[in-house]
Amino acid sequence: xxxxxxxxxxxxxxxxxxxxxxxxxxxxxxxxxxxxxxxxxxxxxxxxxxxxxxxxxxxxxxxxxxxxxxxxxxxxxxxxxxxxxxxxxxxxxxxxxxxxxxxxxxxxxxxxxxxxxxxxxxxxxxxxxxxxxxxxxxxxxxxxxxxxxxxxxxxxxxxxxxxxxxxxxxxxxxxxxxxxxxxxxxxxxxxxxxxxxxxxxxxxxxxxxxxxxxxxxxxxxxxxxxxxxxxxxxxxxxxxxxxxxxxxxxxxxxxxxxxxxxxxxxxxxxxxxxxxxxxxxxxxxxxxxxxxxxxxxxxxxxxxxxxxxxxxxxxxxxxxxxxxxxxxxxxxxxxxxxxxxxxxxxxxxxxxxxxxxxxxxx
Numbered sequence: 001x002x003x004x005x006x007x008x009x010x011x012x013x014x015x016x017x018x019x020x021x022x023x024x025x026x027x028x029x030x031x032x033x034x035x036x037x038x039x040x041x042x043x044x045x046x047x048x049x050x051x052x053x054x055x056x057x058x059x060x061x062x063x064x065x066x067x068x069x070x071x072x073x074x075x076x077x078x079x080x081x082x083x084x085x086x087x088x089x090x091x092x093x094x095x096x097x098x099x100x101x102x103x104x105x106x107x108x109x110x111x112x113x114x115x116x117x118x119x120x121x122x123x124x125x126x127x128x129x130x131x132x133x134x135x136x137x138x139x140x141x142x143x144x145x146x147x148x149x150x151x152x153x154x155x156x157x158x159x160x161x162x163x164x165x166x167x168x169x170x171x172x173x174x175x176x177x178x179x180x181x182x183x184x185x186x187x188x189x190x191x192x193x194x195x196x197x198x199x200x201x202x203x204x205x206x207x208x209x210x211x212x213x214x215x216x217x218x219x220x221x222x223x224x225x226x227x228x229x230x231x232x233x234x235x236x237x238x239x240x241x242x243x244x245x246x247x248x249x250x251x252x253x254x255x256x257x258x259x260x261x262x263x264x265x266x267x268x269x270x271x272x273x274x275x276x277x278x279x280x281x282x283x284x285x286x287x288x289x290x291x292x293x294x295x296x297x298x299x300x301x302x303x304x305x306x307x308x309x310x311x312x313x314x315x316x317x318x319x320x321x322x323x324x325x326x327x328x329x330x331x332x333x334x335x336x337x338x339x340x341x342x343x344x345x346x347x348x349x350x351x352x353x354x355x356x357x358x359x360x361x362x
Contacts, residue, residue, distance in 0.1 A: 006300065007061035009033040009046055009075060010068040013156065015089060015289055018260055019065050022293040023300070033057055033064075046075075054078050058086070063300050065089060065117070069156060071096050076113045077103070080311065083110035085303050087117035087296055091160055104311035112307040114314060117299045118292040120145060120267050120283065121208070122314055123327065127281050127334055128211050129315035131271045135278040138271035140216040141208065144186055144197050148263045148288050149225040162246045164201045164221075165232065179239035184220055188268055189282060189337070195229075197222045198236055211315055224263060260290035270339070277339035284333045294330040298323060 006023045010016035011032035024030045030042065037045035046057035048070040055078055058064050062085070066075050069090040077100070079086040092115055100113065116122050124143070132138055147161055168179055181199035188195055200221035208217050223229040235241050267283040285291040302318060320334065327334065 003029070004063070004304070005029045005031060005061045007031040007033050007044060007046070007057055007064045009048065009057075009064060009066045010090075012036065013067060015156070015292065016067040018289045018293040019067060019089070019296055021260075022290070022297045023065075026297055026301075031057075031061055048074050051078075055082070058082070058084050063087070063304065065296055065300065067156075073100050076100055076115075076311070079111040079113055080104055080107070080109045080309075081111065083309075085112045085114075085307050087114045087299055087303065089116075089118045089122075089292065089296055090156070092116070101311045104309075109309040109311070112303060112309060113311040114299060114303060114317065115311065116313055117296050119265075119285070119288065119295045119332070120292075122292070122295050122299070123332060123334070124267055124269065124283055125208075125211055125313055125315045126318060126320040126323065127269055127283060128208070128271075130320040131269065131279045131281060132211070132213070132215075135271055135273075137273050138215060138278055139274065140218065140272045141212055142184070142186075142270045142272070143208070143217070143219045144184075144188070144268040145200060145219065145221045146265050146267055146288075147200075147221050147223050148261075148265060149223050149228055158249045159246065162244070162249050164203075166242045166244055167203055168199075168242060179242050181236050181241070182218075182220075183233070183236065184218070186220070186268060188222075188266060189335075192222075192266060195222050196233055198232055210313055260287050262287045262290075265291065280337040280339050282333075282335045282337060284335065285331050291330065291332055295327075295332065298326045298330065 006028045008016050008020045008023070008030060011020045012034045020030050020032060031044045032042055033044050033046040035047045037043055044057045044060065046053045048054065048068050051074050054075050058075065058078060064075065064079065064084065064086040066086060066088045067090055071093055073092070073096055076086055076088060078084065080103070097115060104113065116125060128141060168181055183196050183198050185194060185196050197220035199219065201219050223232060232241070265285050265288050270280045271278045299314065302323070306317060324334065
């Protein structure tokens with residue numbers, strides 16, 4: 001009988017319920033952290049916006065997995081102060097991550113916080129760190145993220161995609177005066193092939209900043225539904241993406257799927273120096289949510305064995321080589337690709353005066 005107990009905050013959500021199932025299958029005793037307490041023995045009342053609920057809930061577990069966005073990172077702060085271990089899988093704003101890391105460094109931290117403990121970010125951090133260790137001369141990191149429209153069921157995921165589609169930056173740097181994303185044509189493995197990708201999440205790249213070590217970071221994305229991808233590419237040069245409302249993105253996404261989706265996921269990462277490609281890797285799996293949960297399970301098992309006090313990203317505690325067998329067993333494939341000549345970033349024509357972009361608050 002496995003006596004390890006994990007608390008999953010946000011267990012009623014799409015990601016949280018998938019994480020709950022993954023830990024339960026692995027033999028953990030799972031406490032379902034939810035704002036709507038049901039009164040059953042495995043349900044715990046916890047609301048990150050109500051600090052008084054955090055301590056009693058976390059104290060019942062050996063490990064906590066937080067899937068709920070919280071700019072103040074209250075659960076993570078409690079973990080640092082009280083010697084607890086916690087994984088954060090939610091989107092963490094740059095400033096929030098920096099404040100927590102500074103607090104952990106300046107105080108006598110007793111607990112361990114692992115940020116970005118999923119697939120992307122998470123496993124991708126380990127891949128990038130390994131690429132830079134092999135090619136420290138790299139001056140640029142290019143990251144292309146798959147946005148699976150077919151598997152995007154959670155409200156938080158939909159909000160994340162909408163916010164980063166409508167919040168614009170150019171040349172790898174957020175610029176609120178520009179209403180258009182940069183684009184880049186990338187040759188992805190079959191069956192995807194050559195695809196024109198659009199800039200994405202230029203404003204909020206906290207999960208890459210520490211790993212990059214001052215190098216240029218350029219983040220792009222593509223939608224797995226060709227018609228939706230073509231629509232974004234068509235609207236982008238017209239400067240219309242900032243005007244798209246969020247409501248249509250939520251249509252048909254009001255319930256948790258009865259079974260985890262198995263849509264193909266492919267994230268593409270390249271390092272280069274002065275335009276010359278040095279290393280190209282892909283991270284592939286079938287089903288974004290279930291493999292983010294599998295990654296969190298791997299991180300959680302490892303954190304029980306190695307948990308120095310402080311606030312960390314995965315690459316600061318772990319290496320790709322050490323987790324490679326576990327990732328393969330979980331169905332997460334990291335593949336080295338032969339570098340090809342790197343197409344240049346395609347800045348958009350500046351034929352019209354840019355309109356101010358509306359930015360969503362984080």
